[in-house]
Amino acid sequence: MLSPQGNRLRVGRYSEPGRIYLLTVVTQGRRPLLRELRTGRLVVGELRQAEESALVRSLAWVVMPDHMHWLIELQHSTLESLMQRVKSRSAKAINQMQGTQGRVWQKGFHDHAVRQEEDLITLARYVVANPLRAGLVRRIGDYPLWDAAWL
Template identity: 65%
Template sequence: MPDHLHWLIVLKQGSLSDLMRRIKGRSAKRVNALSGQQGRLWQDGFHDRALRREEDILPAARYIVANPLRAGLVDRVGDYPLWDSVWL
């Protein structure tokens, strides 16, 4: 997606806030270095949703994978080059 990111992850250690801080920091440095830009890349904060039941994983994975289709970026889910999920 060009303006946001969906991830379905299993957090094995540390906090989600720490993980997001590291991801945002490292990716911003890399994107800025590659593009010759400086400054912020990401908005502050993030939105999370905890999945507490095993049966919630598949619907969440399907929602994430189909997001580019709903956004009109592709005609078929498999046409989006960055789609993948170990849960499907």
């Protein structure tokens, strides 16, 4: 059964191919499951796989210890199927690597459809600067789990 918040996150959600979205997903209980580089790289692999499968065009992303931000241009998918794919495949890989079972990601995800007047480069910089704001590194170049098309 979905939580009331999970239901609210789905109300009015519309997937428009060619539209740019900022997606955010959080680990179950905000546990820092992705703090190890090899675990984070499993998630990165799924982001890249979604792009290679022509589901999205990745513009920027960052994998933090307990969440992920992903700025995309939606291609041949819906937001729901895209996130279901990335979350389920990465959860399976993480559980397999750690020899565990159970939920890796919280149910649902947050999406923000980017308006045309928003500055994409500024938004991408905001995404990849997450490790700086969290105090994980002093320079973004020191954090290994991010990428952006323009930077």
